[in-house]
Amino acid sequence: MSKDPEPQPPQPTRSLKQFDVLVGEWTMVGTHPDLPSAVHGHSSFEWLREGALLTWHFDWERSQGIPSAFSVIGHDDAVEPCSMLYTDERGVARIYQMSLAGGVWKMWRESPEFSQRMTGTFSDDGNTITWHGELSRDGSNWEQDLNVTYTRKQ
Numbered sequence: 001m002s003k004d005p006e007p008q009p010p011q012p013t014r015s016l017k018q019f020d021v022l023v024g025e026w027t028m029v030g031t032h033p034d035l036p037s038a039v040h041g042h043s044s045f046e047w048l049r050e051g052a053l054l055t056w057h058f059d060w061e062r063s064q065g066i067p068s069a070f071s072v073i074g075h076d077d078a079v080e081p082c083s084m085l086y087t088d089e090r091g092v093a094r095i096y097q098m099s100l101a102g103g104v105w106k107m108w109r110e111s112p113e114f115s116q117r118m119t120g121t122f123s124d125d126g127n128t129i130t131w132h133g134e135l136s137r138d139g140s141n142w143e144q145d146l147n148v149t150y151t152r153k154q
Helices: 017-022
Strands: 024-031 039-049 053-060 069-075 082-088 093-101 104-109 115-122 128-136 147-152
Touching: 017 053, 017 093, 024 053
Parallel strands: none
Antiparallel strands: 024 039, 024 147, 039 053, 053 069, 069 082, 082 093, 093 104, 104 115, 115 128, 128 147
């Protein structure tokens, strides 16, 4: 009697391998127009399902007013950008679109009452990301949001 082959885990139809550059541990230093000084934190990226799902966890120092969050990044077969499910310690849940190509990492969300867009640029050695965030409360007027410098932990 032959044995049934081991079942294979779900396989991605499109890879997220361009996000491999994010995998690891990062320190974060952020600035926000509503905060009097820089905020500090830690961020980590790891594969939940190699090439198919990537997790992003970030913690800010507690007293600094920026929420810590957890996200899962994956693909919808019908659209080109990746999707990211975001949830934070306030109970906020959002879906963002995301892309990473040519050393530029983009993330955005379009919503009538609260849109966001962020662009991160990688250093030549890939160990620093300079991230610029903006928000809009009406879909047309944009203002500065959280800016972050990510530095890879060695």
